[in-house]
Amino acid sequence: MNSLELVALKDFPLIEPNDNLAEIIFKCIKNNNILVEDYDVIVIAQKVISKSENRYVDLDTVKVSKEAQDLALKLNKDKELVQLIMNESKKILSTEKNVIIVEHLLGFININAGIDQSNIPQDKNLALLLPEDPSKSAKELQIKLSEMLDKNISIIVSDSMTRPYRSGVINFALASHNIQSLLDLKGEKDLYGNKLKGTEVAVADELASAAGLLMGQSDEKKPVILIKGFNKSTYQINNSFDLIVNENDDLYR
Amino acid sequence: MNSLELVALKDFPLIEPNDNLAEIIFKCIKNNNILVEDYDVIVIAQKVISKSENRYVDLDTVKVSKEAQDLALKLNKDKELVQLIMNESKKILSTEKNVIIVEHLLGFININAGIDQSNIPQDKNLALLLPEDPSKSAKELQIKLSEMLDKNISIIVSDSMTRPYRSGVINFALASHNIQSLLDLKGEKDLYGNKLKGTEVAVADELASAAGLLMGQSDEKKPVILIKGFNKSTYQINNSFDLIVNENDDLYR
Numbered sequence: 053m054n055s056l057e058l059v060a061l062k063d064f065p066l067i068e069p070n071d072n073l074a075e076i077i078f079k080c081i082k083n084n085n086i087l088v089e090d091y092d093v094i095v096i097a098q099k100v101i102s103k104s105e106n107r108y109v110d111l112d113t114v115k116v117s118k119e120a121q122d123l124a125l126k127l128n129k130d131k132e133l134v135q136l137i138m139n140e141s142k143k144i145l146s147t148e149k150n151v152i153i154v155e156h157l158l159g160f161i162n163i164n165a166g167i168d169q170s171n172i173p174q175d176k177n178l179a180l181l182l183p184e185d186p187s188k189s190a191k192e193l194q195i196k197l198s199e200m201l202d203k204n205i206s207i208i209v210s211d212s213m214t215r216p217y218r219s220g221v222i223n224f225a226l227a228s229h230n231i232q233s234l235l236d237l238k239g240e241k242d243l244y245g246n247k248l249k250g251t252e253v254a255v256a257d258e259l260a261s262a263a264g265l266l267m268g269q270s271d272e273k274k275p276v277i278l279i280k281g282f283n284k285s286t287y288q289i290n291n292s293f294d295l296i297v298n299e300n301d302d303l304y305r
Numbered sequence: 306m307n308s309l310e311l312v313a314l315k316d317f318p319l320i321e322p323n324d325n326l327a328e329i330i331f332k333c334i335k336n337n338n339i340l341v342e343d344y345d346v347i348v349i350a351q352k353v354i355s356k357s358e359n360r361y362v363d364l365d366t367v368k369v370s371k372e373a374q375d376l377a378l379k380l381n382k383d384k385e386l387v388q389l390i391m392n393e394s395k396k397i398l399s400t401e402k403n404v405i406i407v408e409h410l411l412g413f414i415n416i417n418a419g420i421d422q423s424n425i426p427q428d429k430n431l432a433l434l435l436p437e438d439p440s441k442s443a444k445e446l447q448i449k450l451s452e453m454l455d456k457n458i459s460i461i462v463s464d465s466m467t468r469p470y471r472s473g474v475i476n477f478a479l480a481s482h483n484i485q486s487l488l489d490l491k492g493e494k495d496l497y498g499n500k501l502k503g504t505e506v507a508v509a510d511e512l513a514s515a516a517g518l519l520m521g522q523s524d525e526k527k528p529v530i531l532i533k534g535f536n537k538s539t540y541q542i543n544n545s546f547d548l549i550v551n552e553n554d555d556l557y558r
Contacts, residue, residue, distance in 0.1 A: 054527075056518060058309040066496065149556045161470045163556060170502070171495045212506070216469045216557035217414045218477075219550045220487045220507030222514070234473045240523040242424045243319065249423070251522045253465070254473030261475070262515030265309060265535065269504045270493040274307075282518065297472045303402045303416060304469035 053283040059086060060266040060274040069106030074196035077276055081201070086278060090204045093282050094197065095263035097275035098182055098211045098226050099171060101189050107181040108172070109136060123147065133167070136179055140165035158182065158226075159296040162213050170269075183209070186227035187293055194229040206231035210260035212269060216304070223264025225256035227293055232256075234294040254295050306536040312339060313519040313527040320528075322359035327449035330529055334454070339531060343457045346535050347450065348516035350528035351435055351464045351479050352424060354442050360434040361425070362389060376400065386420070389432055393418035411435065411479075412549040415466050423522075436462070439480035440546055447482040459484035463513035465522060469557070476517025478509035480546055485509075487547040507548050 061080045111132040124131035141154035166182040183189045186209045194207040208228045212221040233256035263277035314333045364385040377384035394407035404416050419435040436442045439462045447460040461481045465474040486509035516530035
């Protein structure tokens with residue numbers, strides 16, 4: 053594997069609830085005159101999936117618990133938003149620095165449970181949740197798009213997230229299908245012929261980060277990125293998404 | 306910015322202490338028949354910089370303190386290696402999970418102070434430290450290579466690191482020059498014309514991650530990746546490396 057090419061789909065439309073996302077992506081690929089080949093990876097921002105799955109919540113309709121009300125008061129945040137963050141989380145890990153860090157229902161850890169109010173319509177008091185089951189969404193899109201394109205493609209669903217120890221957000225993989233999310237190099241040889249002891253590489257995260265460079269965070273309208281040249285032929289694909297580490301196995305916790 | 310191309314330099318030689326790395330990279334670019342243009346980004350694995358700067362330490366020569374000896378015994382690790390990790394660190398943050406998590410002298414947090422024994426010669430009992438001042442190395446390489454190539458290029462020095470909450474390693478930026486490491490989007494407009502409140506994007510980390518896909522961790526011999534198409538013309542370059550967050554500003558600590 054010696055080169056990679058990343059292409060953003062231009063003129064991608066704004067997505068509305070119940071839109072057929074696979075069909076829209078397929079049409080946009082055709083309109084962009086992009087040739088899709090076997091093993092191409094399509095990275096899709098979770099936000100367009102959430103919108104097509106109508107994961108909007110009108111904050112004015114959220115029923116607020118006493119606990120959420122107290123926390124909202126303490127953090128000087130909107131109480132309905134705090135309730136929504138709690139609803140989307142297994143548990144709250146910290147509220148010390150005036151942000152709510154949670155373990156999301158999907159297992160990963162982040163701020164505000166991935167609930168975001170940017171890049172959504174502002175006419176109502178809306179918030180947008182993450183897809184309910186991004187792995188299922190990834191699988192469905194992979195099956196539909198592979199069929200429409202008549203190619204064996206891979207899907208990564210991505211989201212931009214903050215992280216400990218580093219400034220700024222980067223794009224991460226939230227789910228994937230038909231691609232190995234974590235590559236185990238144990239037993240492979242290094243430059244000097246010595247066997248590697250135990251390096252695992254989070255390739256789905258690296259692919260998501262690469263795609264993030266073209267997606268942008270503001271008004272770019274480029275939520276779908278095609279990555280060409282990522283050769284996976286040398287390893288078996290296991291479709292479990294292996295990038296979320298539980299507390300016991302997390303060396304930093 | 307609608308597409309990106311990443312190219313690994315093929316047949317990159319093994320680097321020895323005191324090699325002229327800029328010249329070797331320049332020659333390799335020529336041998337690969339790669340056209341370098343203004344604004345291209347060259348991502349270089351820290352390991353080849355460390356080797357050219359002779360950051361090898363013979364573990365047999367390391368003087369071991371009582372503290373390092375005790376910690377090595379507790380963790381069942383080589384006492385000279387533990388001493389070296391301590392020498393390279395401001396402080397030890399945790400040894401709870403049988404790994405040594407430190408704040409490195411360079412400010413970032415990782416396991417074993419970035420000291421690695423893979424991909425180095427095994428004839429002596431050697432370990433390889435990170436470059437002493439990666440920002441200085443990045444600046445020197447940027448100046449030399451821009452002059453040799455007669456192009457205005459950017460440099461990122463990268464390293465693969467573990468991270469909290471996620472499995473596997475990904476490639477991060479350790480230093481950069483002539484590129485904005487952290488991009489502040491505050492005030493830019495989102496899809497619906499609303500101003501973004503405060504998103505900062507760690508573009509140098511995303512570029513490093515993208516390059517990591519081609520570098521590999523085993524015997525790939527591809528420590529230098531050229532990224533074409535990353536358009537920085539819309540923002541000012543500030544050469545400070547802004548990706549390391551101090552404890553007070555780290556929302557997760």
